Amino acid sequence: MPTKLIIGLQWGDEGKGKVVDSLVHDWADVCIRYQGGPNAGHTIYDNEGNKYVTHALPSGILKKGCLNIISKGCVIEPNNLFKEIKSFSFDNSLLKISSQCPLILPHHVLIDKLKYQSKIGTTAKGIGPAYSEYIARDNKTLHDLCFNFDELTNYIYNSLVALNQKYSDDHLNAFLESFINENSYATRLRSISYKDNLVEFLHHEYFEILNILRSTYSQYIIDSDKTIHELYKDKKNIILEGAQGWGLDIWGKSYPNATSSSPNVGGALTYTGLNHKQIDEVIGIVKVYKSKVGTGDFSTEWPDTHELHELRQRLGEYGATTGRPRRLGDLDLDEIKKACETNGVDTIVITRIDNVPDLPLLKLKHNNENIYFPKWKKEDEMKKEDLEDEKIKNFVKYFKEVTKIDKIGLSYGKKRKQLEWLL
Numbered sequence: 399m400p401t402k403l404i405i406g407l408q409w410g411d412e413g414k415g416k417v418v419d420s421l422v423h424d425w426a427d428v429c430i431r432y433q434g435g436p437n438a439g440h441t442i443y444d445n446e447g448n449k450y451v452t453h454a455l456p457s458g459i460l461k462k463g464c465l466n467i468i469s470k471g472c473v474i475e476p477n478n479l480f481k482e483i484k485s486f487s488f489d490n491s492l493l494k495i496s497s498q499c500p501l502i503l504p505h506h507v508l509i510d511k512l513k514y515q516s517k518i519g520t521t522a523k524g525i526g527p528a529y530s531e532y533i534a535r536d537n538k539t540l541h542d543l544c545f546n547f548d549e550l551t552n553y554i555y556n557s558l559v560a561l562n563q564k565y566s567d568d569h570l571n572a573f574l575e576s577f578i579n580e581n582s583y584a585t586r587l588r589s590i591s592y593k594d595n596l597v598e599f600l601h602h603e604y605f606e607i608l609n610i611l612r613s614t615y616s617q618y619i620i621d622s623d624k625t626i627h628e629l630y631k632d633k634k635n636i637i638l639e640g641a642q643g644w645g646l647d648i649w650g651k652s653y654p655n656a657t658s659s660s661p662n663v664g665g666a667l668t669y670t671g672l673n674h675k676q677i678d679e680v681i682g683i684v685k686v687y688k689s690k691v692g693t694g695d696f697s698t699e700w701p702d703t704h705e706l707h708e709l710r711q712r713l714g715e716y717g718a719t720t721g722r723p724r725r726l727g728d729l730d731l732d733e734i735k736k737a738c739e740t741n742g743v744d745t746i747v748i749t750r751i752d753n754v755p756d757l758p759l760l761k762l763k764h765n766n767e768n769i770y771f772p773k774w775k776k777e778d779e780m781k782k783e784d785l786e787d788e789k790i791k792n793f794v795k796y797f798k799e800v801t802k803i804d805k806i807g808l809s810y811g812k813k814r815k816q817l818e819w820l821l
């Protein structure tokens with residue numbers, strides 16, 4: 399079984415990072431992030447309880463000897479990705495990035511902040527504008543950063559100048575300032591007009607940094623389709639790691655309240671160049687309740703009360719990338735069934751089993767009805783033996799019957815080892 403595809407079956411933040419990290423440590427030689435960008439935040443705890451958060455890097459980065467690939471379906475912001483790379487200590491020869499990755503450039507971040515953050519509650523990381531310019535055949539790729547530098551810098555300059563036709567100087571100046579500050583560029587440029595700011599910023603800071611990054615990225619770039627096929631032929635154990643989830647797929651029913659890529663299986667194939675026969679197991683990740691950030695329909699949502707705020711804090715349900723409070727609701731099995739159908743799911747991992755005692759009720763939606771289950775108890779940290787509880791067994795039995803998925807994993811704590819397969 400050389401290729402396992404990991405997909406979130408809800409609205410992102412199901413706990414994919416933890417599951418990928420556990421599987422990588424048990425089994426994988428290669429971990430491939432196939433879509434999204436720094437909008438994601440995968441939180442991982444090792445067995446000692448140390449916390450790590452990845453945004454654009456694959457979650458295999460913590461396993462020694464694991465080859466990590468960012469495939470062409472991911473959008474990358476060169477400066478922040480470089481900072482993320484530096485923040486982890488790993489063998490640099492074990493990170494590869496597709497030369498075809500579309501770039502997230504300053505004007506993408508500005509457009510996201512100016513328009514889409516308030517429109518649909520995006521993470522404001524420039525994801526949508528970067529993908530849409532790629533689809534329009536305008537955007538630049540990592541290849542351009544490394545080999546067409548002048549063309550790239552002209553493109554950035556012209557795109558930023560063009561924004562001036564749509565937005566006022568004041569608007570742009572404020573956003574450029576916040577971009578400069580948030581990304582820790584020098585602040586000597588403020589309180590002059592956007593155009594002066596822009597020229598100064600680009601020529602004296604941004605392009606200089608990009609120029610340095612050219613040679614840095616040259617050591618990482620690959621033709622990701624080719625490399626992935628070779629690894630597959632060599633029978634390497636490969637994990638394909640999705641970001642976000644089924645509900646946020648750009649071609650899903652929640653459009654336009656969606657991300658700009660396809661976390662679902664079709665996306666995974668396009669973005670890695672693998673064909674459908676080369677995916678040996680699709681593993682869906684489901685949280686025992688559900689959460690969402692951003693606007694749009696969200697069935698089974700819990701009302702916004704004081705108790706909900708307390709519960710959210712207990713569960714730590716705040717965006718790993720933006721810190722925004724997440725909307726929460728009951729597990730919706732009608733949605734999970736659709737997500738399984740779309741993705742041909744073979745296996746499901748249910749996460750946050752240890753958080754059930756924290757919930758006011760263990761309730762789920764099936765066939766548009768509420769189904770109630772007795773909650774289980776836990777003493778401090780949950781252990782493998784605790785999964786023998788009849789209440790957990792009955793809950794899992796019902797889940798299996800409804801989803802018709804027999805292979806279930808239970809994630810019952812934050813640590814790597816707290817994942818049990820029930821076969």
Ligand code: IMP
Nearest residue numbers: 410437438519520521525656657691692
């Ligand atoms: P974007 O991906 O930043 O364009 O945001 C589009 C929608 O996807 C918004 O509702 C975001 O909150 C949501 N989103 C993006 N990334 C994640 C994630 O990693 N987890 C959960 N929601 C996300």
